[in-house]
Amino acid sequence: MISVVIIGNGNVAHHLEKTFLKASGIHVSRINSRSLNDIPKADVTILAVSDNAIASVSLKITNSFVVHTSGSFSMEALQNKESKGVFYMLQTFTKEKEVDFSQVPFCLEASSQTGYLLLEKLAKSFGNKVYPINSAQRKALHIAAVFVNNFTNHMYKIGNDICEKHQVPFDILFPLIDETAQKIKTLSPQLAQTGPAKRNDTETIKNHLELLNQEQQEIYKILTRSITDATR
Structure with missing residues (x-):
């Protein structure tokens, strides 16, 4: 069982939570980025926040593995002290439109091989298109x-x-x-x-x-x- 915390209240956070809830072997919870006082422990903490908030929000997180979902910001934008990575889905999201994640490319990056393999397992739980993409490529x-x-x-x-x-x-x-x-x-x-x-x-x-x-x-x-x- 992979435990996931999603931080954010926008379109990406909405669709990720909805899809993770349907996937087997994943326990997911979601909190608003304005409520960071009591973040649950998790194997992966996903920041689905605005690009400008990545640094400030990640700085407040003590969980062992934190990733963001931005296409334009590097992995180094994360300011947490432990492992970091990127879980970027190359797709346009709106809350009112369903997303077929089996057709969505997942562009993954992590500061460790262990972290990458965890993100890969997470992506493959509901997606088919997974790519190792570094920050410059992304x-x-x-x-x-x-x-x-x-x-x-x-x-x-x-x-x-x-x-x-x-x-x-x-x-x-x-x-x-x-x-x-x-x-x-x-x-x-x-x-x-x-x-x-x-x-x-x-x-x-x-x-x-x-x-x-x-x-x-x-x-x-x-x-x-x-x-x-x-x-x-």
Whole structure:
């Protein structure tokens, strides 16, 4: 039986607790990061707190093995005095949306081999994709994730704004979005690229720019130039 304490009250803490409760061989408890006076002893203490709180919260913990769930902060951000590690799940989490952890990549790091094996056992209790990833690699992964997730989602937002302005249903674009996401599973992103920027279709690009507001034009020009440069 692995004992786990989760500290945090956000989306990651919510989904971790919910999933650990269903897993066999794990005893889990969760406390709010503001209530650190009586932290239960545990084999693994998981800090699912904001990045800026990792140092201050970990400093107050005396448990033997403390890990955080951040993609952008190094393992050394933890200020506890004993073993430390990282239990990073490369996925976007919202409380209202169920997560299939069997498809979530677990990026693990620990200050000792014993600690790593414990995290690996914990991840494999409900996940299938486990990777040893050091702090430098994880930081690069997190930046890549911002591009493919956060920035891409903002592109959806801009596309939705354009559709609303011209009274076109945004869901007309759903099959295109789905096909693009599926395509890069078999082709490299560069080979999957299509559109006026790749074709250097200057007349279409000009027509597009005339429909956009100033901020949208700036984004369009930057992305168009980047695509054009990548295809030379």
